[in-house]
Amino acid sequence: QIASLGALLTVPWTFKFVWAPAVDAFRSRRFGLRPWIIGAQVAMALTILPLAREIEPTDLAWLTPLLLLHALCAATQDVAIDGLAVRRLPARERGTATGWMQAGMVLGRVAFGGLALWAEQLVGPVAVVGALAALLLVSAGLAGLARDTGDAADGRGPAGRLAGSIRLLLDVLKRPATLLGLAFATIAGAGME
Numbered sequence: 001q002i003a004s005l006g007a008l009l010t011v012p013w014t015f016k017f018v019w020a021p022a023v024d025a026f027r028s029r030r031f032g033l034r035p036w037i038i039g040a041q042v043a044m045a046l047t048i049l050p051l052a053r054e055i056e057p058t059d060l061a062w063l064t065p066l067l068l069l070h071a072l073c074a075a076t077q078d079v080a081i082d083g084l085a086v087r088r089l090p091a092r093e094r095g096t097a098t099g100w101m102q103a104g105m106v107l108g109r110v111a112f113g114g115l116a117l118w119a120e121q122l123v124g125p126v127a128v129v130g131a132l133a134a135l136l137l138v139s140a141g142l143a144g145l146a147r148d149t150g151d152a153a154d155g156r157g158p159a160g161r162l163a164g165s166i167r168l169l170l171d172v173l174k175r176p177a178t179l180l181g182l183a184f185a186t187i188a189g190a191g192m193e
Helices: 002-014 016-025 034-052 057-088 091-123 125-145 158-174 176-192
Strands: none
Touching: 002 016, 002 057, 016 057, 016 158, 034 057, 034 125, 057 091, 091 125, 158 176
């Protein structure tokens, strides 16, 4: 059951490219992608709060949709953060920024994966989940304070941006190199599992 749950929680990450055009298209004229980032982080904090109690194997029935919603919000936040990075960083800095973002992701998984389990033995689940939720909310608050001038200078509305993004996505999916890359990623991912 744990293996099935783990596989299910990767689905939003695998298919985030499907709704990424909508995240990009429906950005705020005034605030850019910040509403997506803040909304996703607040929702992530709320979806982990029920984990602050002892979890029983029978809890998987209500826990699975909650964790799936959490994964969907996390993947959506990732889409918005990547979009913000692409919009705001000069092309020559994107590789370095991506490297730092990946390092932060790995460090976060270590800190709030294994170390959180260890800390739970010392301080209990309420303190660990509370700290995690608090960090998500502080991060959302910092995103709210960040200076972002919005991003609707291209003159297209959400429908035009969405149509353009979908056309671009379909063009990319028609390329043999894309299909080969997707096949390789599928095989590599299945091998890892």
